[in-house]
Amino acid sequence: MMKLYDCTTAPSPRRTRIFLAEKGIEYENIQIDLTKGEQMSDAYRRINPGCTVPSLVTDDGVTLTENAGISAYLEALYPEPSLLGTTPMEKAAIAAWNWRCEMGGLMSVAEALRNSSPAMKDRALPGPKKIPQIPALAERGLMKLGWFFKTIDRQLSSNPYIAGDTYSVADITATIVVDFARWVKVKPEEDQTALLEWYGRMRERPSFKA
Amino acid sequence: MMKLYDCTTAPSPRRTRIFLAEKGIEYENIQIDLTKGEQMSDAYRRINPGCTVPSLVTDDGVTLTENAGISAYLEALYPEPSLLGTTPMEKAAIAAWNWRCEMGGLMSVAEALRNSSPAMKDRALPGPKKIPQIPALAERGLMKLGWFFKTIDRQLSSNPYIAGDTYSVADITATIVVDFARWVKVKPEEDQTALLEWYGRMRERPSFKA
Numbered sequence: 001m002m003k004l005y006d007c008t009t010a011p012s013p014r015r016t017r018i019f020l021a022e023k024g025i026e027y028e029n030i031q032i033d034l035t036k037g038e039q040m041s042d043a044y045r046r047i048n049p050g051c052t053v054p055s056l057v058t059d060d061g062v063t064l065t066e067n068a069g070i071s072a073y074l075e076a077l078y079p080e081p082s083l084l085g086t087t088p089m090e091k092a093a094i095a096a097w098n099w100r101c102e103m104g105g106l107m108s109v110a111e112a113l114r115n116s117s118p119a120m121k122d123r124a125l126p127g128p129k130k131i132p133q134i135p136a137l138a139e140r141g142l143m144k145l146g147w148f149f150k151t152i153d154r155q156l157s158s159n160p161y162i163a164g165d166t167y168s169v170a171d172i173t174a175t176i177v178v179d180f181a182r183w184v185k186v187k188p189e190e191d192q193t194a195l196l197e198w199y200g201r202m203r204e205r206p207s208f209k210a
Numbered sequence: 211m212m213k214l215y216d217c218t219t220a221p222s223p224r225r226t227r228i229f230l231a232e233k234g235i236e237y238e239n240i241q242i243d244l245t246k247g248e249q250m251s252d253a254y255r256r257i258n259p260g261c262t263v264p265s266l267v268t269d270d271g272v273t274l275t276e277n278a279g280i281s282a283y284l285e286a287l288y289p290e291p292s293l294l295g296t297t298p299m300e301k302a303a304i305a306a307w308n309w310r311c312e313m314g315g316l317m318s319v320a321e322a323l324r325n326s327s328p329a330m331k332d333r334a335l336p337g338p339k340k341i342p343q344i345p346a347l348a349e350r351g352l353m354k355l356g357w358f359f360k361t362i363d364r365q366l367s368s369n370p371y372i373a374g375d376t377y378s379v380a381d382i383t384a385t386i387v388v389d390f391a392r393w394v395k396v397k398p399e400e401d402q403t404a405l406l407e408w409y410g411r412m413r414e415r416p417s418f419k420a
Binding site: 058060062064065068069071072073075077084085088089092094095097098099100125131137140144 | 268
């Protein structure tokens with residue numbers, strides 16, 4: 001059985017958990033408590049020297065440490081239900097929208113949080129290195145996050161899902177963005193009705209609580 | 211025939227050109243001169259409102275504007291030679307390494323360049339919006355770029371290609387990083403011999419001059 005090194009409260013491993021839940025894949029869950037710095041321990045460094053979660057250990061004993069790689073692996077091994085698309089155009093739309101959700105959404109929240117939170121002083125980037133915060137980048141992150149919500153609200157006003165007609169990994173990433181944004185006190189605007197309606201549907205999926 | 215809106219001197223559309231060349235796909239090339247601001251013109255905004263290159267217009271008339279989407283589309287339509295991997299583990303390694311090359315490599319150079327170059331004053335992010343530069347982010351970008359070269363030198367000291375045994379899209383992205391890094395006066399160190407040897411092989415591929 002695959003093993004997931006996870007931290008229930010963190011956004012990145014939640015992407016993996018929702019992906020696994022949507023595919024219906026069973027796995028062993030091992031918690032790494034980021035609030036106690038367990039990701040920096042010697043024991044965890046031997047599993048993932050980058051000191052990040054998630055780490056997914058496959059049945060062959062290979063450790064995968066990036067959501068990009070984990071999604072590609074799981075989609076290839078368990079093609080149904082597809083989360084990365086089946087036709088060339090579906091694959092294109094899903095990869096492009098997932099990228100936008102990562103760059104415009106996740107990265108924006110991470111910039112805003114890591115460069116402003118007192119708890120993340122000198123931890124402005126993930127991993128073991130000491131990195132000082134840049135307050136101006138926190139502000140830029142908040143601005144980009146506002147644009148991102150506008151972009152997906154517009155997209156969702158004419159599409160049921162982020163990348164078009166079907167649920168995909170882009171919906172997973174965008175769901176994480178909406179929830180993660182609360183960490184920097186940002187929510188979709190009340191007039192972003194397409195985004196809010198979509199988020200309501202995402203909350204009702206069993207995978208939401210994965 | 212597909213149409214590529216391109217700018218020969220810019221790094222992002224060069225990723226697309228090398229991808230197309232490695233697949234042996236013919237296309238019509240239309241130059242958008244970024245030095246003249248042609249990407250902001252009304253004519254180009256009608257093709258890509260995001261005002262970025264590349265834009266690939268497919269035979270069906272659909273415009274794809276992100277390398278992530280363009281690669282997924284072309285790989286699905288023209289599977290040979292594969293650039294995104296064939297086995298689940300190859301796909302995982304290539305997607306993870308391509309992500310590292312994008313985040314640790316391309317983004318680091320972009321942060322360093324866009325937040326320091328006098329020519330990019332108020333254009334610290336791609337697209338039509340005015341964004342002030344953050345000098346501290348330029349410095350952080352240079353630091354991350356140094357780490358990235360160390361990471362791929364280590365990877366290449368035990369693998370012939372960035373993601374393992376075969377040439378892939380990760381080699382394309384990393385090639386662009388090495389060339390783009392010159393814009394911020396950064397080169398691999400002389401003792402990064404695995405990286406330098408790999409780059410020499412990349413330069414000899416016909417696609418290098420695509």
